Amino acid sequence: MLKLKHKLIPIFLIVTLLLPGLAFADAVPGEVMVTLGENLTEQQKTQVLNEMGVSDDVEIIYVTNAEEHQYLGNYISKAQIGTRALSSTKITMGEPGTGIIVRSNNITWVSEAMYANALVTAGLKDADIYVTAPFPVSGTAGLTGLIKAYEITADIEIPEEQKQVANEEMVRTGELAEKVGMEEATELMNRIKEEIAKNPVESEEDLRALIQRIANELGITLTDEELNGLVSLFMRMKDLNIDWDQVQNQIGQIRDNLGDFLNREDTQGFIAGFLDLVNRVIDAIKGFFK
Numbered sequence: 001m002l003k004l005k006h007k008l009i010p011i012f013l014i015v016t017l018l019l020p021g022l023a024f025a026d027a028v029p030g031e032v033m034v035t036l037g038e039n040l041t042e043q044q045k046t047q048v049l050n051e052m053g054v055s056d057d058v059e060i061i062y063v064t065n066a067e068e069h070q071y072l073g074n075y076i077s078k079a080q081i082g083t084r085a086l087s088s089t090k091i092t093m094g095e096p097g098t099g100i101i102v103r104s105n106n107i108t109w110v111s112e113a114m115y116a117n118a119l120v121t122a123g124l125k126d127a128d129i130y131v132t133a134p135f136p137v138s139g140t141a142g143l144t145g146l147i148k149a150y151e152i153t154a155d156i157e158i159p160e161e162q163k164q165v166a167n168e169e170m171v172r173t174g175e176l177a178e179k180v181g182m183e184e185a186t187e188l189m190n191r192i193k194e195e196i197a198k199n200p201v202e203s204e205e206d207l208r209a210l211i212q213r214i215a216n217e218l219g220i221t222l223t224d225e226e227l228n229g230l231v232s233l234f235m236r237m238k239d240l241n242i243d244w245d246q247v248q249n250q251i252g253q254i255r256d257n258l259g260d261f262l263n264r265e266d267t268q269g270f271i272a273g274f275l276d277l278v279n280r281v282i283d284a285i286k287g288f289f290k
Contacts, residue, residue, distance in 0.1 A: 032090065035146070096126055108137065111182055
């Protein structure tokens, strides 16, 4: 049964593709952008906007199901994408250095990490992101909307190959996460990028050996299909204008930010509450057997 998903992950998440020179030059802290799935009913639109805490006069960018299939159809099944664009997003620009915070509600497949990847791919650095839908959905419309919102707001056009590689990287991370866990899948991608930043690979054979070695070090067993997919992805990245020094720097920020997250009072309160719940469950089980 599908369950409500509402997580908070502050992330300077890994930079899949950094677009040199692109940024929200005209965006200011507090500025809000909203994307809505085109297939929402009028009642659902009102519900989503109320949940986001924005009025109906905010500038809205619509995302179509055709756009979802255009950017994700090569990497995930048509059934996973579906026939309706429903997931929607609210992007609030933050102060410089605050990083990316992603929260999601009713999103069942696209993780906060994958959304954050899409944003840093498009050049966004500091923002609070909220992704939601009126009922549980995969979340692919929200993913597509984040990139579209950047293009429209910043009045730029991201090269098609750049979008395709970014979407492929996010999907492959998500697929690996289903097998080994999101933390492990993300760390694998981080480590590969760190190694490429330090010692650029010259051939496909070198890249294959690099990926296999890092996977082994992390205790991740890759199938031939998974390994071939990662090799193909990073070979495509080699042909794009990626600032690998910046990639390495961002990875360091990711780890620092995650450490800050675990030390925050609200995070500790959540963990304490969870442990208290576990203790009550244990006590209830003890009482049952007595």
